[in-house]
Amino acid sequence: MNVADSDEMFAHLAARGAVLTDKLEEADTVLVNTCTVRDHAEHRAVSFLGRLAAWKKEKPGRIIIFAGCAAQRLGQALQKKYPFLDILSGAKEIEHFSETLDKSGLFGPHQTAGELPAPGLTGYVTIMRGCNFACSYCIVPSVRGPIKCLPVQDILQDAARKAAAGAKEIMLLGQTVNAYQDGAVSFADLLNRVSEVPGVARVRFTSPHPIYFTPQFLAAVKDNPKIARHVHLPVQSGSTKVLQEMKRGYTREIFLDKIRALKSCGFNISTDIIVGFPTETEEDFRQTLSLVDEVKFFIAYCYKYSPRQGTPAAKMKLLGQKVLEERLDILLNRVRGLSDAAYQMQVGSEQEVLMETPHKGRSSGNFWVKTKKSYPVGSLVRTQIERADGTLLFARD
Numbered sequence: 001m002n003v004a005d006s007d008e009m010f011a012h013l014a015a016r017g018a019v020l021t022d023k024l025e026e027a028d029t030v031l032v033n034t035c036t037v038r039d040h041a042e043h044r045a046v047s048f049l050g051r052l053a054a055w056k057k058e059k060p061g062r063i064i065i066f067a068g069c070a071a072q073r074l075g076q077a078l079q080k081k082y083p084f085l086d087i088l089s090g091a092k093e094i095e096h097f098s099e100t101l102d103k104s105g106l107f108g109p110h111q112t113a114g115e116l117p118a119p120g121l122t123g124y125v126t127i128m129r130g131c132n133f134a135c136s137y138c139i140v141p142s143v144r145g146p147i148k149c150l151p152v153q154d155i156l157q158d159a160a161r162k163a164a165a166g167a168k169e170i171m172l173l174g175q176t177v178n179a180y181q182d183g184a185v186s187f188a189d190l191l192n193r194v195s196e197v198p199g200v201a202r203v204r205f206t207s208p209h210p211i212y213f214t215p216q217f218l219a220a221v222k223d224n225p226k227i228a229r230h231v232h233l234p235v236q237s238g239s240t241k242v243l244q245e246m247k248r249g250y251t252r253e254i255f256l257d258k259i260r261a262l263k264s265c266g267f268n269i270s271t272d273i274i275v276g277f278p279t280e281t282e283e284d285f286r287q288t289l290s291l292v293d294e295v296k297f298f299i300a301y302c303y304k305y306s307p308r309q310g311t312p313a314a315k316m317k318l319l320g321q322k323v324l325e326e327r328l329d330i331l332l333n334r335v336r337g338l339s340d341a342a343y344q345m346q347v348g349s350e351q352e353v354l355m356e357t358p359h360k361g362r363s364s365g366n367f368w369v370k371t372k373k374s375y376p377v378g379s380l381v382r383t384q385i386e387r388a389d390g391t392l393l394f395a396r397d
Ligand code: SAH
Pocket: 037, 038, 137, 138, 139, 140, 175, 176, 207, 208, 209, 233, 234, 236, 272, 273, 274, 303, 304, 305, 306, 307, 308
């Protein structure tokens, strides 16, 4: 999501003549797009700002733009602490970034479109901003605001532009992406419409919320092979009690029902898990471990609970760091073999591979596949899987 937001902000800079460089020394302007979902992410962003102080001192005309969720959360306090900061643009301001640049007086007038970087094989398309949930540990609703769905026509245009520039795969983005609705157009309708955009071979999306995976959704997408058979579906905890305290809006059983339904339509499932939520007991944690064993996720990203100021959970008594570390360790050990096992399960299956290099690509279920023959980048190759080694499948082609 931040990559897509950075591209969008860069487009406004490009329209004022900016050209992209990844060398700090060459740059006149640095745009730092930030995350604040966990304390660690925010800390990294702010320490980078500390490093930029020296960069700016070398040539005082250099410009620093600090944008995104950490900018939104820290606001003016940051400007006070780092007076050399030229532009502060919070996550809620992204739609007004062009005006922010104009107001700063630091950039020339909006010219003809500047040169944008090519989208690559995957084109990221934001379909909604914000979140209407209120998970008790999460800072996103306060820094991103409530849901705003983009109009279907804008999304189709954006996808068409990216496909015309070479993207074969479109990744639809939103915090609860499958809650998308624009008038009569549902998320499933949107997926089907994007898959019909000329040049689009595959459509992915992230991150969905379990409650919106309804039988109607599955019925609407199950016959469309262009909709990738991989879903990143964060569960956060395997304990119904903790899920309720997190205000996730589902129980362990409801989540498992959704998983069964998704798997029956061929979806491969990865997840996010938080360990050490303030009320998590040993028994709750065991429930998370047993859920991991039961679902056999493709990948599970595991995080230590990080208190975020202003969220309801931040007022609860924290568990000790030692408990958090022990639980994270146990969970990481439990999830370590999952990907290898999921790859092994694919041996003998038939896969459609979107080539990312002449010899390697990704299947619809998001497995890496190595081919014997060489194929054009961006082509779709149907092949059987001969064997698996770690997190790589080998094609019979
Ligand atoms: N909208 C998505 C998640 C977005 S945040 C959803 O609801 O599923 C991305 C991930 O960061 C979450 O899935 C969660 O696992 C993690 N996360 C969010 N807040 C956190 C916190 N306070 N501490 C630790 N991890 C957190």
